[in-house]
Amino acid sequence: PPGAASQSSFQTPSTEGGCTDIICCVFLLLAIVGYVAVGIIAWTHGDPRKVIYPTDSRGEFCGQKGTKNANKPYLFYFNIVKCASPLVLLEFQCPTPQICVEKCPDRYLTYLNAHRSQDFEYYKQFCVPGFQTNKVRGVLGAQPDWSHSLLPAVARRCFPAIHAHKGVLMVGNETTYEDGHGSRKNITELVEGAKKANGVLEARQLAMRIFEDYTVSWYWIVIGLVIAMLLSLLFIVLLRFLAGVMVWVMVTMLILVLGYGIFHCYMEYMRLRGEAGSDISLVDLGFQTDLRVYLHLRQTWMAFMIILSILEAVIILLLIFLRKRILIAIALIKEASRAVGYVMCSLLYPLVTFFLLCLCIAYWASTAVFLSTSNEAVYKIFDDGTCQFAGKTCNPETFASSNESRLCPGAHCQFAFYGGESGYHRALLGLQIFNAFMFFWLANFVLALGQVTLAGAFASYYWALHKPDELPAFPLFSGGVGWGVPTGESPLTSASLLSLLAAENKFAKFLMTCLKCCFWCLEKNIIRVAVLDKVTDFLFLLGKLLIVGSVGILAFFFFTHRIRIVQDTAPPLNYYWVPILTVIVGSYLIAHGFFSVYGMCVDTLFLCFCEDLERNDGSQERPYFMSPELRDILLKGSAEEGKRAEVEE
Template sequence: EPLSGALGHVGKLRRDWTDRIPAWESGGAGRPPGEGGNKGASGTPQKYDPTFKGPIYNRGCTDIICCVFLLLAIVGYVAVGIIAWTHGDPRKVIYPTDSRGEFCGQKGTKNANKPYLFYFNIVKCASPLVLLEFQCPTPQICVEKCPDRYLTYLNARNSRDFEYYKQFCVPGFQNNKGVAEVLRDGDCPAVLTPSKPLARRCFPAIHAHKGVLMVGNETTYEDGHGSRKNITELVEGAKKANGVLEARQLAMRIFEDYTVSWYWIVIGLVIAMVMSLLFIILLRFLAGIMVWVMIVMVILVLGYGIFHCYMEYSRLRGEAGSDVSLVDLGFQTDFRVYLHLQQTWMAFMVILSILEVIIILLLIFLRKRILIAIALIKEASRAVGYVMCSMLYPLVTFFLLCLCIAYWASTAVFLSTSNEAVYKIFDDPACPLVGKTCNPETFPSSNESRLCPNARCQFAFYGGESGYHRALLGLQIFNVFMFFWLANFVLALGQVTLAGAFASYYWALRKPDDLPAFPLFSAFSRALRYHTGSLAFGALILAIVQTIRVMLEYLDQRLKAAENKFAKFLMICLKCCFWCLEKFIKFLNRNAYIMIAIYGTNFCTSARNAFFLLMRNIIRVAVLDKVTDFLFLLGKLLIVGSVGILAFFFFTHRIRIVQDTAPPLNYYWVPILVWTSG
């Protein structure tokens, strides 16, 4: 992707900036062929200037005010980070919290040897409170291990199992109450079910056996009050409780795969880089042949994919359980389950077949434009050959983006853990005070306890309804906004740098004699010295739109339960409009940055000139740009497909020579995705 992006800059210079094509290249003395000379709604074409030698060197600083604003914003961002790091407590994210607001498994506390969180009644986790406040309205305690057997309080009370059962009651429980009082006060759970830890929480050990849901060896469970219920009711509660936690567990498994296969991932990335470099070098000398070979290879790779999917589909025909529908199966964290279904391979086969047909039709209708695009690609490969360091610059952009992401993520985590513990009233549907905040120390003797004798005051979440909480919410919004601003600034700096370097190549009449000694470094230094404000201006506009989109997504999630159809329609329209606006601004910014790199004008002037230039050549730009992008896409598909097939056979132990070399993984698609995306 970075290599093709570097290739694309000189291609865009050739395709888009047709007003600046010299007379010796266009065949005329004034302007490009097919270009009118009359001034219209899209401005006047710039006339050919034989003295113009590429990016001007005598330029001044542009958009200084935006540069000052960016520096002040960075200072404020550092201050926000300091506030977050001094007030945040990451333990709130790492360790689960019981109903009393105490951490489970934290060293130096009374729960140091109790790392798991146990829910008294997991069925109540199906409550909407789980989605709104991420807390089940049921007592929760820290335990040393999750229960491994079925046991009800009624059966255990008068048996030898009561000592085992007591470890799942509230700390300090004394057996001096009646059964009804114990269950009413929430001192002990009504029933224990076999459970397994997931993200340090105890969840029922639910599994499927021959299409039947079971917990342990049972298909029903006792609710603790003398009646048995179906496992599906338990499943609904568990699904609500561990939806987010399964995603966290999935992330941990993926991280584990990275730790055991990182060296193979590096080797795969090196292989992909070498293949991309060879591809670029071959394009310089054999552009026409390479493009057509590339097209044929892509068609063959897709054809093999279709054949492989058909063979897997045929192999699974008749196997038990392979005819299960994807809808009935639902989301599974172990993605290997999907590979044992016929419907999965049928879906892959249909998608690849549609893609194959689309590519063949495009090749038939765009065959003439492909010849022109081949010439552009050949020139682009020459430019990369003269400016070889351009292939390394995307690593600089990647490093700076990693810094932005790391600072944003750490600040967000520390800010989110800067709040105080909030306690609310739970577990009495008839109580009008359910959901209200309370104080666990004074609740037993308060008026709320007398109004709702069956209710409990327990930990809900970290937050608050004070001005401090609102200030933290504002800081989180500022954190998101600054992340977008800085990330867009880094991308803009990369676009201006590459555009300036390739513009030096484009206007050099005698190559490489007229090229500067270090074209990439010169372009980078010009961008930072003179145009930091312009880059900040363009990034600021895009960051504002992206922040608004994030806020719309947040509002959409909060208003999903609303029944107002007009509000839903309005929200969809706003999201669609801002999505289109973001795409347009990205397109305009990219071309404005190229004008800044060449002429050194401010952002508004560059954006206006770029827009009028595109409008004067809209058909030419659209056709050649998309055809060239399509050919680059085929090149990416060829490299990605080749590396992906190699990774698939390697990590699934299907290459006999190195069959025992690949490491054991939870998900073999993790390194495959990294190989193909690299």
């Protein structure tokens, strides 16, 4: 046919491309080797048990299987009042002996009351292992091997069971307690000690409750994520054949879902009217570790209702003012659907990206935990505050015969925290920073790799003159090496520039003028890029919100036991919002992964269209590579924009 010779000799961008950023690739490989070395060192020195189990004064774990404290999961403080010392905040350890016990005390006792009575057998389990009564000197002596008094306690660590009765703080039925030295103390002193000791543990307790929720609900979370994946895949497949219908169904369903959310918030707001404590403001309540408390406040549901109402109004207004652009975007999505139909394997590539991201997150998290737990046990001298050596490091095996022990008879060498003086321990902070840096580098590399691969595959589709006959056998792999690398980087750079241009300020215009020689192709088509690209992104965002909203509502009704059919199947939870938020975030990531295929397809087709316009003129010698449908969509829009520009001039 005419022009066949010129067509066969014409070099498309897919054949002209080559490898880029080789030096950066070498740096990345070297960094990965160093990252693996850091992980090996961390795994050699680290011990995650330090995060899970409490530690006694000797640095031994409480409740750890295979140790002598396997049946002693609770940590007992000899004198909880000492935990009110500022040393707690500096060393994260109370300056009082601590031992592992099978259970916390359930009664009030002092050594004077328990000695030589039937209660002494019960009392001895709260003494240091190996304690001997014949070592007691005087009345109480100076030995720190026993607790002067026992107080009823609750929680995994043995804190006093303090409660309020008619506004008065009490332990059991008492407002004061005997400290074992012949004097009585006020309960408020116990409160200060318990607060300081509990302050450094609240975050860990919250994390442990969340971890417990994950252990009993992880399989239901996985089921929710699988449902989100199936919905996303079904949506994408239907979009392939019913793009126009699916877009409007998606918009309508999203408006209905948001409307139901507003209705539900209003009903909860009205239900709480008149209930005691429901009118407390969020500011007065402050931060609470039990986040379920916030759901009993009317102000919380009012805030949710306002947020959803604003979101609903914004979406409706955007649909009204962008209705014509949406019609063009739908036509562009239909063309993208054809490209996706010819490269169906592209729909599965988000699973590869998801798997690689999971590897990055798992490696980073495990390395961070092992690095944070690779410190050695550090022992320091603890005293009431009169010893000049208090706070200095010591060796518990030799402390009894040391000079410090003779000069400070009441002092004792006690486990303080995990640290170290070696070069490795001094470099732990730097290694943690390097671990975080490599995580962000590898995560962004994985995301960019997915963009490069998909862009290369869709570019192969576009630059095939006779579609689909001239498509390569495996476009997902063959297109990403040559054309894919520069194309994959271009959408990111272009998106950043378009965000600046949208502001229409002088600085953005100055940057655009400076970079005109590099982005002359996009500059000539900037209006269509900004409009069509953002409108299609908006439509895809609505689709993601629809999937996330549907799965989130289903998870909410399931984990709050509101579905009668499976009411007894849902696991009991400390915080039901933990699996719900996990399902919502995971559903969004999954939906984003599938919709990113279409987003990258639209971006690539448009960039190729711009390049096609500059290289070719539609003649037999230089024919357009764009499909007739894409030509009708974009060239018609180009003509309309040109006429509008002439009128404005």
